[in-house]
Amino acid sequence: MTTAVTIPRHGGTGGRTAAAARARQVVKAYGAGETRVLALDNVDVDIAKGQFTAIMGPSGSGKSTLMHCLAGLDTVTSGQIYLDETEITGLKEKKLTRLRRDRIGFIFQAFNLLPTLNALENITLPMDIAGRKPDQQWLDRVVETVGLAGRLKHRPSQLSGGQQQRVAVARALAARPEIIFGDEPTGNLDSRAGAEILGFLRRSVDELGQTIVMVTHDPVAAAYADRVLYLADGRIVDETYNPTADQVLERMLRFSGEQSTAHRAESGGHRS
Numbered sequence: 001m002t003t004a005v006t007i008p009r010h011g012g013t014g015g016r017t018a019a020a021a022r023a024r025q026v027v028k029a030y031g032a033g034e035t036r037v038l039a040l041d042n043v044d045v046d047i048a049k050g051q052f053t054a055i056m057g058p059s060g061s062g063k064s065t066l067m068h069c070l071a072g073l074d075t076v077t078s079g080q081i082y083l084d085e086t087e088i089t090g091l092k093e094k095k096l097t098r099l100r101r102d103r104i105g106f107i108f109q110a111f112n113l114l115p116t117l118n119a120l121e122n123i124t125l126p127m128d129i130a131g132r133k134p135d136q137q138w139l140d141r142v143v144e145t146v147g148l149a150g151r152l153k154h155r156p157s158q159l160s161g162g163q164q165q166r167v168a169v170a171r172a173l174a175a176r177p178e179i180i181f182g183d184e185p186t187g188n189l190d191s192r193a194g195a196e197i198l199g200f201l202r203r204s205v206d207e208l209g210q211t212i213v214m215v216t217h218d219p220v221a222a223a224y225a226d227r228v229l230y231l232a233d234g235r236i237v238d239e240t241y242n243p244t245a246d247q248v249l250e251r252m253l254r255f256s257g258e259q260s261t262a263h264r265a266e267s268g269g270h271r272s
């Protein structure tokens with residue numbers, strides 16, 4: 001288990017960090033008093049640039065909360081979040097909105113496409129809103145990478161679920177964000193379409209140098225990642241590099257065993 005708080009720095013990158021995003025001593029509490037829930041409990045993590053990171057853990061362990069805090073979609077109770085060299089904790093909403101728009105890409109479980117726009121218009125929409133001209137060569141490459149050539153004039157309702165999610169992936173990649181966050185991006189897809197999307201995400205890391213953080217429940221999905229972080233009760237309790245799906249599954253089962261042992265010990269304590 002690694003919870004190193006050293007901040008790696010490249011000598012030749014003008015002071016830029018090797019980490020695309022960092023969390024330092026992040027605490028996120030919901031509610032107060034009796035109903036207070038500690039969703040994140042002193043989380044320290046570095047998300048390496050150009051890597052595919054998966055976040056796993058039981059339901060309620062804090063995966064979505066961690067992703068939302070890293071992506072500036074939610075505020076922290078205490079601690080710091082950095083996007084590269086920018087501390088985003090403490091930014092005012094207007095700056096945060098602009099930072100999310102300009103530097104971060106998102107892929108959600110629900111594809112969140114606009115039904116009246118065709119695939120290409122959906123892909124370029126965030127850049128249109130930001131008033132940026134898409135780089136045509138890059139756009140062609142992204143469309144090619146996710147296998148959407150020939151489908152660009154179709155509306156979402158004319159596409160399969162897997163194709164719609166490919167549009168969402170292309171939309172996230174098109175603006176060349178520093179980091180893409182996905183919360184169970186394959187959660188609504190059958191296993192074949194899911195495998196396809198995961199393959200595209202993997203290719204975007206290998207061939208386009210993209211940085212990706214993906215929350216998932218699925219050991220098979222996590223096995224596409226370079227690194228898997230395991231959350232339990234709001235803490236990062238373990239990590240593995242380049243695991244197979246079986247290794248991820250085995251690790252998850254070991255946790256649920258450890259957790260139920262801990263719960264038994266707790267309730268034993270209450271009884272005495």
Ligand SMILES: Nc1ncnc2c1ncn2[C@@H]1O[C@H](COP(=O)(O)OP(=O)(O)OP(=O)(O)O)[C@@H](O)[C@H]1O
Nearest residue numbers: 030031037039057058059060061062063064065066
């Ligand atoms: N808005 C909220 N208000 C109160 N409690 C919340 C809120 N959002 C999350 N929580 C609590 O924080 C904890 C972590 O939630 P989170 O959604 O991060 O879990 P998760 O690991 O993503 O779970 P799942 O796998 O079910 O999506 C849970 O106990 C949850 O009930």
Ligand SMILES: [Mg+2]
Nearest residue numbers: 063064065215
């Ligand atoms: Mg969640």
